[in-house]
Amino acid sequence: MGLALTTTDVKFETRTVHAIRGLESRTIAKLESEGWELVSQQPGRLRTELSFRRPKPKTRWLLWTAGGGGLAAVIAVVIVLGIIGERNTPPAKTPASEQSLASQTPSPSPSVEPSKGDSSQQPENQILTPENNAELAAVLALTDYCDPSIAAFAGAYNGRTISFPGNIQDLTPHGSATTRYDILIGAGDYSQTTGTGPAFQFRDENTTNDLHFIGSVPDTIGIGTNLEVTAQLKAYETNSCLFLLEPVSTTVR
Known part of the structure; x- marks a missing residue:
């Protein structure tokens, strides 16, 4: 057996x-x-x-x-x-002295530390960068572009201007247009296998005029072009996880 x-x-x-x-x-x-x-x-x-x-x-x-x-x-x-075993096990008793002490001991108040990236501590006209805003630095380092913290960041900083090193991850015509594009922007340098940050998007933009290029501009840009992006936070779409940006200035790195 x-x-x-x-x-x-x-x-x-x-x-x-x-x-x-x-x-x-x-x-x-x-x-x-x-x-x-x-x-x-x-x-x-x-x-x-x-x-x-x-x-x-x-x-x-x-x-x-x-x-x-x-x-x-x-x-x-x-x-x-x-x-x-359950029937033979006597119920545990708490000594009267411990019960009295517990009733007299107040519960400690939770301490709240201010966030390093608290928007209330920064001027509204200040451009947010990974160096001066810890929350922006954190979302730019995410590997999940649908992470819930991105929606929280969008809610806290809607309308603010950010600046960060990025890259073009995808570029497609907007609808049936031939000179206007939807441009997907990632954080950091371009890579075919890895990427970080939200799924930023310039939507329905003309690459010649709307991106407001500064400095030397190549004849063509496309997937893989590294940029320095300065843009206004426009809207975050929770259903698609796209974070829409309004271009302020763009520099090719």
């Missing part, structure tokens, strides 16, 4: 997500770090559908090799012993 362990066959769970065009690599890297395997991707005009899978956790079953009755008997004994 003995115990035997069996395991079920490996089965997969699946997941489908929609990534903003230009940010597929960031989404794939994030999910792969969680154990998901990319199965397929279907690009669309604005978004790419990504399908993933990963093995479901194996279910382990404990079987009583002498027959089902043996297992039932073991369970019954455990339940009976548990009931007896």
Whole structure:
């Protein structure tokens, strides 16, 4: 008579997500770090559908090799012993002196430390940078462009002007226009495999006039161009995770 362990066959769970065009690599890297395997991707005009899978956790079953009755008997004994143990265990008592002390001891008041990036401590006309605003520095370092802290940042600093090193991650015509574009902006230097920061977007902008270039400008710009971006925080779209910017000035790095 003995115990035997069996395991079920490996089965997969699946997941489908929609990534903003230009940010597929960031989404794939994030999910792969969680154990998901990319199965397929279907690009669309604005978004790419990504399908993933990963093995479901194996279910382990404990079987009583002498027959089902043996297992039932073991369970019954455990339940009976548990009931007896509960009945025989006296309830814990708190000494009267401790009860009196607890009733007389006031609860400590929680301390709140001011945020280094508190907008109330900075002039409204001050341009926010990663160097002078800790909250901006934090969101620019995020690897998840749908992180909830981005929406919180947008709510706190809506209408303010920010400046940061960025790059063009995607550039597509706006609708049927031929000279106006939707430009996806990431933080830091361009990389084909990694990226950080929110999914910033210049929407329906003309690359010749609307970006307000300063200094030397190449004949063409496109995916992979590194920029120094100064822009006004316009709106954050929670359904798409796009953070819209209004260009103030742009410098090619």
